[in-house]
Amino acid sequence: MPAFFQFDNTYVRDLPGCAVPWPPATVPAPNLLHFNRDLASELGLNPDLLDGPDGAAIFAGNQVPEGAEPVAQAYAGHQFGGFSPQLGDGRALLLGEVVDRLGRRRDLMLKGSGRTPFSRRGDGKAALGPMLREALLGEAMYALGLPTTRALAVVATGETVHRERPLPGAVLTRVAASHLRVGTFEYFRARRDTDRVRQLADYAIARHDPDLTGTEDPYLGVLRRVAQRQATLVAGWMNVGFIHGVLNTDNVALSGETLDYGPCAFLEAYDPDAVFSSIDHGGRYAYRNQPAVTRWNLARLAETLLPLIAGEDTEAAASRAVEQATKVIDTFPTWYEAALLSGQRAKLGLQGEAASDRALVEDWLTLLQEHRVDFTLGWRRLANAADGNEGALRALFTDPQAPGAWLARWRSRADSEGGAVADWSARAVRLRQVNPAVIPRNHRVEEALTAASDHGDLRPFQRLLAAVQRPYDEMAERAMYLEPAPATVTACYRTFCGT
DSSP states (O other), rough: OOOOOOOOOOOHHOTTEEEOOOOOOOOOOOOOEEHHHHHHHHHTOOHHHSSSSHHHHHHTTTSOOOTTTOEEEEEEEEEEEEEESSOOOOSSEEEEEEEEETOOEEEEESSSOOTTTTTTTTTOBBEEHHHHHHHHHHHHHHTTOOOOOOEEEEEEEEEEESSSSSEEEEEEEESSOOBBBBHHHHHHHHHOOHHHHHHHHHHHHHHHHHHHGGSSSSHHHHHHHHHHHHHHHHHHHHHTTOOOSSOOOOGGTTTTOBBOOSEEEOOOOOTTTOBBEEEOTTTTTTTTGHHHHHHHHHHHHHHHHHHHHHHSSSHHHHHHHHHHHHHHHHHHHHHHHHHHHHHHHHHHOOSSOOTTTTHHHHHHHHHHHHTTBBBHHHHHHHEEEEEEEEHHHHHTSSSTTTTTTHHHHHHHHHHHHHOOOOOHHHHHHHHHHHOOOOOHHHHHHOOOOHHHHOOOHHHHHHHHHHHHHHOOOOOOGGGGTTTTHHHHHTOOBBBOOOO
């Protein structure tokens, strides 16, 4: 039997007691439906060995490859603001870790691989549609340049899983920089196990921020790094119109990657209050709330690290730790706003900075909201305007004259940069490199998943996947992926977590 992987499982080796060894369930008829050959090569794997029956058996959980040490990880989480002291991998198993071609350590995790000690009343299984959604959305986010977990494979199991109705089962293999979550730390804080929290923090530093090792305040440093990564990530979400949908603390990764593509969606008509998740009844995770909720989640991480930041068990040290951690949490909005505005300047084709830029962006977004303009196309058509064709942009507005005054301000601001950067043809090129033409529009995602799940037809999924993997290419043969859904469809669109 060939060696499919070169595992080096530091999580199991260095963090005893943080996971439960557990075998994946076997399935009756594994069938490899999706395999990411490019990602396999990036991981240092041999795609030819895995793109077939052997890969199907491994990615379904029927064959545990040599060197794998499957475990269900323990974690807790604040879900919609309420604390659950024990969640854990109820339908997932960390197979192990590999070091990729660039020297980066990556987790390989099976999702939908059966019951574990953390399953509670769940069956531990996954339906095909949500697993294909995660594969599709992860590749879209990767192509958009946003940090994300990715799917290496999706395997149909030949089983039926029962949700609102019977559905075909599947297992997804997820690749992540790590699966360390805010909820991982909360799990052990809830048990007052400070030693374990320290081990987790030391492990996180060694894995994600090794330059903090040996510094004066490494635990405060790791809080700051995680907050900075999350600020950059959420700013990126906001600039592409992405709504995560379930920003619980167990879905906030210390690595700064987008984790868990459950009830997620993309904006179409710009609406800061947009909520698509069927379980978010109060709008806690609405589009506009994502930065504030992320800050709240980071405060929960800070709470777990306070004893480590304090360093000694005295009232003065504890007070100082609270002050230091609070300063990090209070600085998060500054980091976020800086990342957001930097991205927005790029989306406007600007290369310098001016004090008026924030107002220019805010007035642009107000126009989009007032006229129900498609978020993605609104930004994309700025390139047409830069090329001298304002008509394509104006046609998106209920009143084509509405953006006139703003466009004049934008042109004046851009021209103020002078020199080579004032070349409007070059600006149009830059605009098309940062403002996508193609996103995984919600109705197209649902069409693809329905075709695969209900009819066994993967062609719509494959076509959509190919389109979102090249988001900046505006090709005639992919025109159907550029257009938003009818307003009547968007108005009643809801997403589900898939569990």
